[in-house]
Amino acid sequence: MLYFSRWKAILIWLATALSILVAIPNFLPKATLDALPSWVPKKTMTLGLDLQGGSHIMLKLERGDIVKERMQTALDDVRTNLRKAGIGYTGLNGSGQKLTFKLRDVTQIDAARDALKDLTALVSLGGLSGGSIQEATLSNTDDGAFELDLTDQGINYRVQSAVSQSIEVVRRRVDELGTTEPLIQRQGSDRIIVQVPGLDDPQRLKAILNQTAKLTFHLVDNSMPAVDAVNGRPPANSEVVYSNDDPPVPYLIQKTAILSGENLVDAQPGFNQQNSEPIVSFRFDSAGAQKFGRVTQEHVGEPFAVILDNQVITAPVINEPILGGQGQISGNFTVESANDLAVLLRAGALPATLTVVEERTVGPGLGADSIRAGFIAGVIGLIAVIAFMTFFYGTLGMIANLAMIINVLMIIAILSLLGATLTLPGIAGIVLTIGQAVDSNVLFYERFREEVKAGRSIPQAMEAGFNKAFGTIIDANLTTLIAAVILFYMGSGPVRGFAITLSIGIITTVFTAYTVSRLMIAIWMRRTRPKALPKGVRTGFFDFAQIRFMAIRNYTFAISAALTIGAIAGFATLGLNLGIDFTGGSIIELKAKQGDANIGDIRERLGTLNLGGLQVQGFGEPSNVLVRVQSQEAGENAEQSAVNKIRGELSEQYEFRRVEVVGPSVSGELAMTGIIGVGLSLIAIMGYIWVRFEWQFAIGAIIATLHDLLLTIGLFVFTGLEFDITSIAAVLTIVGYSLNDTVVVYDRLRENLRRYKKMPLPLLIDTSINSTLSRTILTSVTTMIAILALVVFGGDVIRGFTISMLFGVVVGTFSSIYIAAPVLILFKLRPDTFDKDKDNKATAEIQSPAV
Template sequence: MLYFSRLKMILIWLAVAATVVLAAPNLFPASTLAQLPNWVPKRQMTLGLDLQGGSHILLQMNQNDLIKDRLETSRDEIRTLLRDANPKINYTGLSGSGRTVQVRITDPSQLDAAKKVLKPLTDPVAAGLFTGGSVQEMTLDDSEPGLLKFTVTDAGIKYRTSTALTQSIEVVERRVNELGTTEPIVQRQGDDRILVQVPGLQDPQRLKEILGQTAKLTFQMVDQSMPVQDALNGRPPAGSSILYSQDDPPVPYLIENRVIVSGENLVDAQATYNSQNNEPVVSFRFDSKGATRFGQATAQNVGKLFAIILDNQVISAPQIREPILGGTGQISGNFTAQSANDLAVLLRAGALPATLTVIEERTVGPGLGQDSIHAGKVAGIIGSILVVAFMFVAYGFLGFLANIALAVHVAMIVGLLSLLGATLTLPGIAGIVLTIGMAVDSNVLIYERIREERRAGRSVIQAIDTGFTKALATIVDSNVTSLIATVVLFYLGTGPVKGFAITYAIGILTTVFTAFTFTRLLVSIWLRRARPKELPRAPVTFIPPGTKIPFMGIRRWTFALSSLLSILSVVLFMTVDINYGIDFKGGSLIEVQSKSGNADLADIRGRLTELNIGEVQVQQFGEPNDVLIRVGTQEGGENAEQTVIDKVRGELQDQYDFRRVEVVGPTVSGELAKQGTIAMLIALLGILVYVWFRFEWQFAVGAIIATVHDVVMTIGFFVITGLEFNQSSLAAILTIIGYSLNDTIVVYDRVREDLRKYKKMPLPQLLNNAINETLSRTTLTSVTTILALLALVLFGGEVIRSFTMAMLFGVVFGTYSSIFIAAPLLILFKLRPQATAADEEKPVNGKAVAT
């Protein structure tokens, strides 16, 4: 086990060197890397939006818009087909509502001809080049004599939505790219959503305005057959509608419904200045078809007014003084330089096929991102120093070797994150710091096993060899259970939580290599060169060898205590409102920083209360000049949530910098709550199956009960402390599930080993022995993890404090449950049936066993 061939040693050192080389670019600024030769690795970790600043916006397509457009198109198509039929087919009552458009054929003898003429509406359409197949968009119902009803099918809506979403993604990409941002991400999410992430964006409000506009541009004639006021007082003429301008107050116009030219015929649009009055305008240019139609319309209507309409609002309504034949023109209308440029961006990118609504927004200012990076670095350095010092104190020279492996472990995480192009988030930094604390767990397992084997009389080399061999199965089992919870977190988490899952999963995988393979190589080199006669002594012995604590003797007390605390947690959860974050109940969260002096909480609270935006909470957040504002869910739906942000920004932006804005609408919050519940159930089920497969059923059920106990305790902790329960808190609970199982598996692995070794030993005594034998490992691992988490709690910043405090609490209770809950449950489940109550009092080696 300790022998390494030359080839194997070379491969291990090459792997270490490669990860160090891949991680190294992260130590240098981008300007320095740019000056290096091209063959030098330069790829750095991608920073998440919470570290570099930027906007994360989730848009949802309005399917009602698509259905409405489909009905309007169908009405026009029916009208055209029936009028152009030969002979002409007479009809009446052409109308549409809901998902159905209907028409009544006045002459029964023409009914069959009408069905034949309108058959194209129900013909299947190709679903796609690669998917194959076809979709029937509309069905015909002719059960009522003379009445034809065409209804849009579910498959038709799904097809239209998919097609429109693809088109919308292209339009959104063009709009975002026109803003000049670097490396934006625009991708499909689900059946009707688009995720937009723009790093380093300074003005998220402008991005939302540009993405939120449908930008349907049309050129239509103004109906001058009657004054618009008469139309307002009475009824507009047939074929005309009343639209309003963008002015304040808006000006009404009577507009003909007939579209002369639409934005589809535009080939270019640029923000320029009017040569006569130097006002910002938007110059446009049509394609040949648009130029022809526009030229004909203006030639036929000289002296009349025509309207330029954007999303059913009149931008301007100039008079046609002469025919416009060149296919070019200008749009004027009280523009600023930026608004003219934004309109040009919208027109160049094209119109969206349906309205996109912002249902989730997370914006972080660059200042807060830099603060988070600094806090993460400080917490990481302090946590690493504490863990390294503790390992040296606990194991001496072997601890020094473990620390070398720990440094390689961190380099491998950073190197792999850089190689994979994974995104590093603030919770991701917490994941790295946490794996620093947990990475030594495998070393502790190995070293404690080596000490046991040495105390059993084996030589130094035999003890080390056996220690590595016997620890391997436990290392694999404990890490697999953590990995199951982490994989679930990755697939069901979003944003920063997914970043935590990635770094934590990579940390788990690299732990097995650095702690087992690389540490074993370092130990074998030391053995070959030093040829020691004894294991290195540790400066401090935390758990004396041969400890005989009668844990099972107090199991009834611990069961009673845990049952009482669990019931109390459940009762509190059901009677006291847990402090749910906006992730689960919706609403808005805004972090602001005073531009000068301390923040005035009372003033902010009073000013926001006057805005009539519902429930408002204002609290200090970290420093005296930092304030966290929470606004409850709005009754008006997703758009009302965005209106709240605009109101708060308008009220406070003169005196406060907006460092972070998060808006979660009711749609997303409900989904996140559902996903969180599913994630925990799937994680527990996956762990149950794995433990059942590796052990007996009593072990699996015991492990799950102990883990559920830890989850219930953690939820009770959130209720009592009032800490915000959000997505990061859910990540903490899933991580606690993995950690708790990690601890429990170590104890269970020793119990299983002792069951084979001591066939006749009463189960309570066997469990006492197993727990005492693994007590050093349990204690030392918990201490190293707690040290790393303590650094995060104290120095990691306010943003992840609830996450790290929950983790700290969970680690303590996870250690407790593996000893006082998981192990005693094996007695309750009669793991060894012959270990009856009489056995518990039976003398062993001449002494009564304390139970």
């Protein structure tokens, strides 16, 4: 009903006012926000790394380190337990997850099993779930051969525990850097995501996160020169460890550590009072202080080595006993490296090595450019859509525009309340919502016009228009929402930001269309008491459209088939220009610090680094360059090594504005996730259409959607646009939009099938398409206007993403008319299967409402 009780109207305006109040802080400077009273909402959206700069790093805990550590522990335990039990053995050896040995005396088999029973005991998992696991199994043969196997279940348990421990260590390290609002969380079973916004030096972050920081103190073995030990064989209880100097210096040290970093309670950077060189001062706990004092007292005049991650940092001589539990580490430190070492020691050691498998770093300069580009694109798109709607609908258009602005403010308010992260693709999602938000109003306005033409009074026509349009609005928006939700669960990073804003935009669009728009129209009608259609509505020329779309369906089928076959052939022969998200490798965006970039010089200098396939090309302005490096074959760490080499070569002349590194393991997962996401979206949407319509409609929607997908793939193939993870987001958006358009046509077609059972199906389809033609054209044009603003003004980073979406709107509009509808003729849809009673209900007279 267009009647709104006072309390309903108050609630709607209250929700609108609160949305504006919550959204406004996002547009105010921080100084202004700080000056506002405490009761005023001040929470704002969190800007993504692509907008404010910073680093996104995915770390993978090396399972091999855990296996190696567990095997070494098992070897020590077997050796210790058998010796304690007085059991002789030979051939003790460990490889992978299997440990073997043989007893000297086969009569001691039972004694050996009893001595090793602790190693195979069940381990309680703890926590709320409880339960227990067996970390090792023991088996033997009659001849005294034993085999101890570390179970996968036990290793997985250790990996999970190590990841939890690593998260805490990583958090302490990042917090020590003084960064604001870092995000550190587990992903999957063996990975950690670290996001640090506003970070100026991502290299320092990676260096700190990469180090295990295992600190130990060892006595130096002076029984033989270290060089002789390198060339010969060191004593059984000693080993050669190299320093971190350039070139490295070998030291012969005792294997058994005096103390480890676990006994440290503090570490601080400082300066040596004698020579002012940077040092790191440390302090042991009471137990560590006593042990360190006793050892240094016993070995005065002898050197001892401080070892960090299997490298000798320093090896000073003990001049006098160190009894206070305090000392200092000196070496070739800079102020920054001394501070970083202190950070590592305070945070503690990692239980295993963390390897960077994915990195996405954006400099603050590029982030500011992205904000400016996104804002300009959004404002231009908004102004263009407002002008378009005002021209075609006059007063009603201005009401739709006001509802659209409220809709955008509601999106921003909800994002602020949720603490969601706004990314550059997220801005694209808001702009796309601007284009699609008018669709609900256009659907209603066109239904309203039809009811007026049918002879209803203005109040009756308004009510009937809302009632008939609302089901179509729900169907059309739900298809896009399904794609957006699946995109959120299957996507990551900026793609999730796009999915969140699009999903929220769809929900707020339906809400504003059904409440805010209706309330404003009710107020307008109550005040003006219109007797006829407002003069500002200029869509009447569509009423005379009697286009015979189905008459040329064979030709359009042939053209579409040829284009589709061409796209498939191009995909099979030329292939896609896959981005690093799917192939692995690195992308580096550079900006010359002075003048224009010298592409030829960059190509020549990088060609000497032996990095394999390498592309250097202009990107946007003359001072910008994009460098693409193929995936390195030497493992995950090789990708980081390649980027470091490029930094070393170009950092003096060029600013590194953006760095994206994707390791081979992550790229394979992203490719599979993208394929699964598209497949699940299609299945879910087709299932929804099958339930809401007849099976022929679902088949028609499938064929039309596949047509749009294949043509979009053809666009990427023949234009050479890079196909990356954001392209998957574009494809899923195209799926949603295409089905949105198709559902509108199908909804009208279903209505007409109930009304005109004798009309030939081709003519009935033409009638349905012509009756929705105004909506199809107006919605498509407004959406294209909004996306075109992104293409032109949104910046180079998302240009491929927005171009593909613009193309998708065009082919989606085409397919809803020339593919989805004619397919129903091919599958012989029968009008007599529709219930006449439903038609009677759909066309029943609606009493004049109170306005």
